Amino acid sequence: MTNSTKTTIFLAILLFVTLVSGQKVPFPSGFVETRGTQFVLNGSPFLFNGFNSYWLMNVASRPNERYKITNVFRDAAAAGLTVCRTWAFSDGGDRALQFSPGGLDFVISEARNYRIQLILSLSNNYHDFGGRPQYVNWGRAAGVSINSDDDFYTNEVVKRYFKNHVTKVLTRINTMTGIAYKDDPTIMAWELINEPRCQVDYSGKTLNGWVQEMASHVKSIDNRHLLEIGLEGFYGDSIEDRKQFNPGFQVGSDFITNNQIKEIDFTTIHAYPDQWLPGQSDNVHIEFMQRWMTSHWTDSRTILKKPLVFAEFGKSSKDSGFSISVRDSFLNTIYTNIYELAKNGGTIDGSMVWQVMAEQMESYYDGYEVVLSQNPSTTNVITQHSNNITALAHSLNRKFDKLKHKPNNV
Template sequence: MQRFFTTLFLVLMCSLSSSAQSAFVKVKGGAFQINNKPYYYIGTNYWYGGLLALEKSEGRGKARLRKELDFMKEQGVNNLRVLVGAEGRGLVNGVERVKPALQPDQGEFNDAILEGLDFLLAEMGKRKMYAVLFLSNNWEWSGGFLQYLNWNKVISDSTMQSKMNWDDLRDNTSKFYSCGACKADYERQLRHVLSRVNKYTGKKYTEDPAIMAWELANEPRPMRTTAVPAYKQWIVSVTKLIRKLDKNHLITLGTEGIMGTDESADLFREIHAPGEVDYLTLHIWPKNWGWFKDTSIAESLSQVISRTQDYIGIHEKIALQLNKPLVVEEFGLPRDGHSFSPSSATTCRDQVYKAIFDIWKESREQNGRVAGCNFWTFGGTARPKEGQLFWKEGDDLMGDPPQEEQGLNSVFDSDTSTWNLVRSYLKGPGVSSFGKNKH
C-alpha cells in the first residue's frame, strides 16, 4: 500500500511539473506556442512597468500599475516589452536618463529596484500576461552601452555628458563590442538579474512563466562596419551564456532589422541564425528614418504605409528561411499634425497600425512567421504636462523616454480609436482572450 501511495505521489508530482513547464512560451515549427497551442499576439511596449511599483504614492505606483494591467488585459493585450533596469546616474549624451537605476555605480546593484520588477511580474502572472525583458540599451536614455564605456574610461565624463553628434555617437558606442571590461560589466548585470528570486512569488526568474523571453538589449547595433566582427562574437557569447543559465525562456536580440545592421540583410540573417536565438525582431520608425518630413505625416501617409509593408516583407522572408518567428516589436508614429497633446487625433497612426495588424492577421490565419506586434508605446493614465516638452524628475512616467518629447508616441488609455482598432483584431473569430488561435 505504501508503495502504491509513493507511486501515486510521484505520478502527481511529475504531472504538476509537466503542467508548469508547459506554461512557458515555446517555439515549435517556426511559431510561438503556449501549452502546445499557437500564440499570436498584439502587445505593447511598457518599458517603465518595473519602475511603477517603486513610487511612494500608491495611486501613482502599485494602484496605477494594477489599473493599467487590467485595462490592457481588457483590450486583449497580454504581451509587454519591459526594461530590466537602467545603468549609471547623471546626464548622458546631454539628456536625462531613466531613474532610479538598477546599477547606479559600476558593479553596485540596488536590488530595491528589482522589487518593482518582481511586483510587475507577479501581477502579470495573475493575469496570464507575458514579459519580454531587455537587459540593456544601445541608446543613452537608460545608460546602457555608453555607461559601460564611461565606467571603463573608454569615453570621458565630459564626452558622456555632452551632446554628441551622430558620427561621434556611432564612433563611441561601437567601441562597446571590443571593450572586454565593458562586456564583463554587462555580463555581471545579466547574471545578477537571472539569479533573482521574485520577492512576491518566491519563483526564480529563470523558472517564471510570466517571462516570455530575455532580450540582449534595446536595438543593439554595430554602429560602425568595423565593429561587425566583434558585434557578431558578442551576440554568440551572450546568447550561449543566457542559455547556460536559463533553459526555460526564449532568447532574442532586440534588433531593428536591417536598419540596425548596416542595412545588410545578410548580417541580420547571420546574427539570428544560431540555435540559441529563438526568434527575430524588427522595429519601424518612419519619423526617425525620414519617411516623412516635419509635420507632413498625412501627405506622406501612403508612402509610409507602403515602406512599412515592404520592410516587414523583407524580414518575413528571412524568418521563413530560418524557420523562426518574427516579432514587429517597436513601431510608432506621432499624432496628427505632430502634436504631443492627448486630445489630438491619431488618424494617421491608426492607419499605420492597421497596415501592420493586417499583415499579422494574415500570418496568424496561415500559421505564418509574423507572430507578434508590440506597438510603441503605452502611456497609460499618465499625461504630458502642459507647456513642458521633456520629462523631469518627479513627473509621472509614460511611454516616451526622458530624451523624447512627452506625448510623442505614447498611446494613452484615452485613445479610443486606437484601442477600438486593437480590440477588433484581438476579439474577432478564431482568437482567444489570450490572443491565440483556436483550433
Template sequence: MLLALAMFCAGPVLAAGQSGFVRVEGTQFVVDGKPYRFAGANFWYGAYLGAPDGLGDRERLVAELDQLKDAGIDNLRVLAMSEASGFLRGVSPAIMGKPGQFDERLLQGLDFLLVEMARRDMKAVLYLNNFWQWSGGMSQYVSWATGEPVFDPDATGDWNGFMQNSARFYAIPEAQAWFRTAIRTVVERRNSISGVAYVDDPTVMSWQLANEPRPGSDPDGHPNFPAYRAWIDETSAFIRQLAPRQLVSTGSEGAMGSLRDEDLYIIAHATPNVDYLTFHLWPSNWSWIDHEDPAARLESGLATSLAYVDRHIDIANKLGMPIVLSEFGLNRDKGSYDPASTVAARDRFYRAIFDRLLERARAGDAIAGSNFWAWGGRGRTGNADFMWKAGDPFTGDPPQEPQGLFSLFDSDASTLRIVSDHARAMHALP
C-alpha cells in the same frame, strides 16, 4: 504560510503537465501545445511603476494592467536594467548605480510587475541593456570602462559619433564582465513577493539582449560587426545556460538596425542561441513619413512600411524562425504631443500594419506577434516643452523624446480599439 499564499496568488493555476512557458515550434510560438500569438505593448517603465515606498505608483500600474488585459493585450516588453549616467536625457533613478551595485527598490518593482502580470496571464519580454542613451546603456558601460565622459548626442548633436561609441561596448572585456553580472542579477533573481525564481516563472517569455543593439553607424559600422556578431552569439548562449526554459531574442530593429543590410541582419542572427527574430518599424524617424505632418505622405510611407514588414517575415520564413514586430509607432496628427490631439493618420497606420500582420499569420507565415510603441496610459507631462524631468510621471516616450510623441494614452480610445480588435483576431487564429 505567507509565502505559500503569495505563491498561490501570483498567477493562474496550471493543470497537471502544463508549464505555461512559451516555446518555439518551427516558425510559431506555443504554450502547452497550443499556438501563442499576441498583440502586445511596449511598457518600458513597468518596473518603475511597480517600485515601493512612494518611488513608483502601484495603484496606477494595477489599473493600467487591468485596462490592457481588458483590451486583449497580454504581452508587455519591459526595461529590466538601466544604468546611472551623466546623459542630459537619461532616466533617473537607475537600477544599476555603478557596476555591481543595484537599487533593490526598482528590482522589487520588477517583482511586483511580474506578479501582477501573472495574475492576468500576461507574458513579459525583458530587455537587459540599451544601445541608446535614455537608460544609460552601452555608452555608459564604455564610459565606466574607459574613464571617458559619456558621449552625449543630446549635447553634441553627433548621433553617428554616439552610435560608433556605443558599439565599442561589444569589444571591451571589462564592460562585458559587468554586463554579465547585471544579467545574473536579474535572471537569477528570486521574486521577493511570490518567492518564485525568475527562471522558474513562465510569465517571463523572453530575455532580450538589448533594446535595438546595432553594430554601429552606417557607413562606418562594419569594423564593429565581427564583435557585434560574436557578442550576440556568446551573450545569448550565456543567458540560455542560466534560463534554459525561457526564450532569448536580440531586440534588433531588423535591416535598418543592421547597417541597412538584410544580409548582415541574417548573419548576426545565424546562431542556435537566438530563439526568434525581432524587427522594428519607425517610418517617421526613417523619413518615410513626414515627422511633422504624418498625413502628408502617409500612403507612400505606408507602402514602404508594409514592404519592410513583408521582407522581414519572408526572412523569418526562410530561416525557419518566428518573428515579432516588437516596436512600431507613428506621431499624432500635425506632430502634436498633446493627448487631446487627433490621431487619424496614426490610426490608419496601425490598422494597415495590423491587417498585414494578420494576413501573413493567417497564411501560416512566421509572424507571431507585435508590440506597439508605446503604452503611455495615465502618464501626462505638465512641462511646456513636453520633455521629461526627474520625478515626472512616465509615459511611453522615454526621456530623450517629447512626452506624447508616440505614446498611446489611456484616452486614445480609437487607437486602443484598433489594437484590441487585432489582439482578439490574432488570438482567434487556429
C-alpha cells in the same frame, strides 16, 4: 459622465467578462517555446497581440505610483493584450536597478495577476537609463582603455560587467512571488539589448560576435526562456540585395546572420518610417512598412525558420498632419497586414505597439503614447486586432488538435 470615465467603465466590464467567460486566457503553466516558425504554449500554437511599456520598472520603484502599473495591465488585459515588452535595466543614475530592484519584482508579480507575459530587455543601445554609454563609462572609471561606446561589444572588462548584470537579473528571487526570474513562466522571453547599433562596423560582424557570446551566457543560466536580440531589422552585408529594403542606411546589425545564431529563438523587427523617412507622405510610409514586414516575414520563414515578432511600431503625434483618426488608420493597416501574413502561413506570431501609458504620465510622453482609458477609438482598433488574433489562434489550435488525433494510417 466624461468620455474618459465611460471608457474606464467599459474596459473594466470587458476585463471582467474576459476573466469569467470561455475566452479566458489561461495563466501560463508552462513556458512559451518554438516549433519551427511557430510559438507554442503547452503544446498548442501561441499567437499574441502585445504592447510596449518601457517605463514600468522605473515608475514602480516609487511605491506610491505603482497603481499606474496596475491600471495599465488592467486596461491592456481588457483590450486583449497578452504580452508586454519592458525594460529590465536601469544602469546607474536615478533609481538604478542595481540599487533598488523591487520595482521589477512588482511589475512581474502584477503582470502575473493580469495574465500578461513579459519580454524583458536587459540593456539599451542608447544612453536612456544607462545603456551602452554607462557600461563604457564604468570601464573608463576603472582605468580601462576605451575608444568609443562600440567598445561595449568587444572590451573584455565591459563585457564582464554586462554578464554580471545578466546573471544577477536572471537568478534573482522575486520578493513578491518567491519565484526566481529564470523559473517564472510569467516571463516569455529575454532580450539582449534594445536596438543594438555599431558605428565602427556596419557589416554586422562585430555585433554578431557579441550576440553569440552573450546568448551563450544567457542560455548557460536559463535555457527555459526564449531569447531574442532586440534588432530593428536592418540588413547588413551577408545578402547584398536585402539592403534594398533598408530605409537608405545601415546601423551595424545584420538581420540574417545575427538571427542565425542557434541560441536566438525568434526574430524581431521595429519600424519608424516617420523617423527613418522624414518628410515623406503617409502613403510612402505605409508602402515602406508593407515591404519591411513582407521581406522579414519571408526571411524568417524560409532562411531563418524562426518565428517573427513585430516588436515596435507606432504613429507619432509630433508628425505634421497627425490626428487620432490618422493614427487609427495607420495602426489598422499595420494590424491588417500582420493578420494576413499570420493567416497565410504563420511565422509572424506577435506584435507590440509602441507604446501604452497610464494616465498622468505626461512627462514620459514621446509622441507615440496611447492611453487606453482616454483613447477609445485607438483602443477599439487594438481590441479588434486582439479579437482577430485570438480567433486565428483558436482556429490553429483546432487544426492542431485534429492532427494530433489523426490515425497514423490516414
